[in-house]
Amino acid sequence: MRGRGAHIVLFCLLALLASACGPRRIPRERMESILADMLVQDQQIRLNRELKHQADTSLVYEGIFQAYGYDTDDFLYSLSYYLEDPSRMEKIMGSVAESLEKEAKEVGKEVDFRQWQERMLRIYGMQPDTTHLPRQTSALDTLAIRFSGDSVWMEKPVLTDSL
Numbered sequence: 001m002r003g004r005g006a007h008i009v010l011f012c013l014l015a016l017l018a019s020a021c022g023p024r025r026i027p028r029e030r031m032e033s034i035l036a037d038m039l040v041q042d043q044q045i046r047l048n049r050e051l052k053h054q055a056d057t058s059l060v061y062e063g064i065f066q067a068y069g070y071d072t073d074d075f076l077y078s079l080s081y082y083l084e085d086p087s088r089m090e091k092i093m094g095s096v097a098e099s100l101e102k103e104a105k106e107v108g109k110e111v112d113f114r115q116w117q118e119r120m121l122r123i124y125g126m127q128p129d130t131t132h133l134p135r136q137t138s139a140l141d142t143l144a145i146r147f148s149g150d151s152v153w154m155e156k157p158v159l160t161d162s163l
Contacts, residue, residue, distance in 0.1 A: 036096045
């Protein structure tokens with residue numbers, strides 16, 4: 001009886017240890033931030049030819065996951081959890097889109113201000129310090145996400161004039 005009880009305790013400890021080492025579900029707010037960072041990372045890779053050739057898709061996001069204290073297994077486990085309920089995933093992606101749109105507007109305001117500042121300096125015959133101005137490039141807007149039942153897909157990217 002005594003040996004049998006030790007085996008049961010040992011089995012329970014091993015089961016507890018195995019479950020503790022498994023993937024963790026990422027909370028919704030953190031998942032939204034991770035997804036937003038992943039979309040920004042994708043955009044940077046699309047716009048930079050050097051990065052596009054060097055990027056190994058299995059490793060591209062690992063740094064993002066680590067920055068939030070998670071790993072790929074945690075992300076995949078969490079993604080499958082959130083995808084079980086399409087309306088929940090739609091809310092998450094809607095929140096991600098809103099967050100990125102807000103950030104893009106803030107960047108746009110900064111670019112507009114810098115361009116206005118540059119024009120004013122030229123009017124008064126002064127040279128602007130262009131070493132600190134953000135570079136304005138065309139960007140693909142990949143936030144056109146559609147949901148239908150249990151399917152999620154992205155619309156054809158749209159070319160925009162500025163970030």
